[in-house]
Amino acid sequence: MKRTKVKAALSATQPKEDIQINGWVRTKREGKGFAFVEINDGSCLMNIQAVVDEGLPGWEDMPRVGTGAAVSIDGDLVESLGKGQKWEVRAKALRLIGEADQETYPLQKKRHSDEFLRSIAHLRPRTNKFGAMFRIRSEAAFAVHQFFRDQDYRYVHSPIITGSDCEGAGEMFRVTTHDPSLAGAQSYDQDFFGKEAALTVSGQLTAEIFATSLGDVYTFGPTFRAENSNTPRHAAEFWMIEPEMSFCDIHGNMDLAEQFLKSLVRHLRKHCAEDMELFAQWVDKTLTQTLDSIENDAFVRLPYTEAIEILLKNAKTKKGADRFEFPVEWGIDLQTEHERYLTEQHFKKPVIVYDYPKGIKAFYMRQNDDGKTVAAMDVLVPRVGEIIGGSQREERLDVLQARIRELGLPEEEYWWYLDLRRFGSVPHSGFGMGFERLLMLVTGVTNIRDVIPCPRTPRHLEF
RNA sequence: UCCCCAGUAGCUCAAUUGGCAGAGCGGGUGACUGUUAAUCACUAGGUUCGCGGUUCAAGUCCGUGCUGGGGAGCCA
Numbered sequence: 001m002k003r004t005k006v007k008a009a010l011s012a013t014q015p016k017e018d019i020q021i022n023g024w025v026r027t028k029r030e031g032k033g034f035a036f037v038e039i040n041d042g043s044c045l046m047n048i049q050a051v052v053d054e055g056l057p058g059w060e061d062m063p064r065v066g067t068g069a070a071v072s073i074d075g076d077l078v079e080s081l082g083k084g085q086k087w088e089v090r091a092k093a094l095r096l097i098g099e100a101d102q103e104t105y106p107l108q109k110k111r112h113s114d115e116f117l118r119s120i121a122h123l124r125p126r127t128n129k130f131g132a133m134f135r136i137r138s139e140a141a142f143a144v145h146q147f148f149r150d151q152d153y154r155y156v157h158s159p160i161i162t163g164s165d166c167e168g169a170g171e172m173f174r175v176t177t178h179d180p181s182l183a184g185a186q187s188y189d190q191d192f193f194g195k196e197a198a199l200t201v202s203g204q205l206t207a208e209i210f211a212t213s214l215g216d217v218y219t220f221g222p223t224f225r226a227e228n229s230n231t232p233r234h235a236a237e238f239w240m241i242e243p244e245m246s247f248c249d250i251h252g253n254m255d256l257a258e259q260f261l262k263s264l265v266r267h268l269r270k271h272c273a274e275d276m277e278l279f280a281q282w283v284d285k286t287l288t289q290t291l292d293s294i295e296n297d298a299f300v301r302l303p304y305t306e307a308i309e310i311l312l313k314n315a316k317t318k319k320g321a322d323r324f325e326f327p328v329e330w331g332i333d334l335q336t337e338h339e340r341y342l343t344e345q346h347f348k349k350p351v352i353v354y355d356y357p358k359g360i361k362a363f364y365m366r367q368n369d370d371g372k373t374v375a376a377m378d379v380l381v382p383r384v385g386e387i388i389g390g391s392q393r394e395e396r397l398d399v400l401q402a403r404i405r406e407l408g409l410p411e412e413e414y415w416w417y418l419d420l421r422r423f424g425s426v427p428h429s430g431f432g433m434g435f436e437r438l439l440m441l442v443t444g445v446t447n448i449r450d451v452i453p454c455p456r457t458p459r460h461l462e463f
Numbered sequence: 464u465c466c467c468c469a470g471u472a473g474c475u476c477a478a479u480u481g482g483c484a485g486a487g488c489g490g491g492u493g494a495c496u497g498u499u500a501a502u503c504a505c506u507a508g509g510u511u512c513g514c515g516g517u518u519c520a521a522g523u524c525c526g527u528g529c530u531g532g533g534g535a536g537c538c539a
Contacts, residue, residue: 027499027500027501029497029498029499029501029502030495030498030501031495031496031497031498031501032494032495032496033496034496034497034498035498036497036498036499036501038499049498049499051497051498066490067489080497081497082497082498082499083497083498083499084498084499085499102489102490102491103473103490103491104473104490105473106473106474108473108474108488108489108490109488109489109500110474110475110488110489110500111474111475111500112474112475113474113475115531115532116474116475118531119531170537170538171537202539223539225537225538225539227536227537227538228464228537229464229536229537229538230464231533231534231535231536231537231538232532232533233538233539234537234538234539235539238539239539240539241539325535335535335536336534336535336536337535384539385538385539386538386539387539388539389538389539432538432539433539434538434539435539436539437539438539447532448539
């Protein structure tokens, strides 16, 4: 008999004889002579209820059919006699596929804390919340590809292992085949690649290669940062999306970032409505409002200099106390408290801050004519903070070389990056978006460890 | 890495001034002819995170380590 997925069974328009449901038992309710078994197979949020009468094949296993057990049920899909569900399965036969000992199975049919579920990350996708999360994650990845494909962007596989220490986005994990337990110095030229190697911290430089050949491109892959960050917003391994567009300035870049976020939110609300609703109802009561704002409100475009003016003007609360712990002045990098004030309190919607002082931004960002700022931009959203960071890239060879020298960076390491400016250089722009931060934004989940299957953070490499 | 808070039954938590370690849920057993986090009855279940100290007496106070959470920095 061919298997029917729960999602298909529940969306039936008419009864159907002889179907097979395979899945895991969420809960069992027994009466005299019969039992209700609710089964979930991960295809959707809802369970399907099976009615199992005493005496049918497999009934002798019922005592061992408990929460967590894997079962296969043959039966007829019929309209439910009870309230609370339209369809149910009237079982004809039951098979216990995989038992789950009730004394030791950690998941109970009740709410568990996120912290506890994190300690059993191998079982947490079997809960409603994490099942919904990982279905949304899957759909979100698809939506990313669809968005770019619809606009004729090409998907570039940037390398995971890099020999370039000029990616310049943070501490790197070293990649080696050397045995650290061996004594004595082991030089890099005897290592696998014959030079120092590391896991990528950004696909941007590779994306620039392809932006200046295929035109509009994006990368979407794992990214690694060996920062000792202990926050709910950072992971050592995360997924990042990095579009890069030729013939595009900072304003086109901001336009794309805004369209991109709006499109993803719209897609997920349409295609994951049931799973999204779980988060709106149980995780974040303001989620609907937040998502409405992202979808419908124009994002604020705010030059850094004006952002500083707003912050200075509002440095005192109505009661006259200092609003900010860190004093505001032109030239500082915006603190988390400043970003949150702008997006959560002052504008109450997404804000794109751009044209930052060049002293606080990366060497490759395009210098503006004022001589003080660069064409960088950060997209700030309520609760998550910085979800996107990007810039127009410096395409002028002499200006880029001067900046590299000014900062004392090893110019020879950047030979191929400079070649892109040497031969047919064009204005181009791009940004990076943390995929997990997108998921936090659209679900209201406040800890990055709860939006990724197996979170990697300092001193945590379980699962 | 820095600052703050917490750690008690499988889970979520309570325990007065330092004075007999408890509840709900979950588990087990039984009852119940349509349940919906089923209900009802009975029942088992503890190195109070580890180590050291103060005290007649420590879940409670002190020191230290570990683990978890929050905030900051770094950023996506």
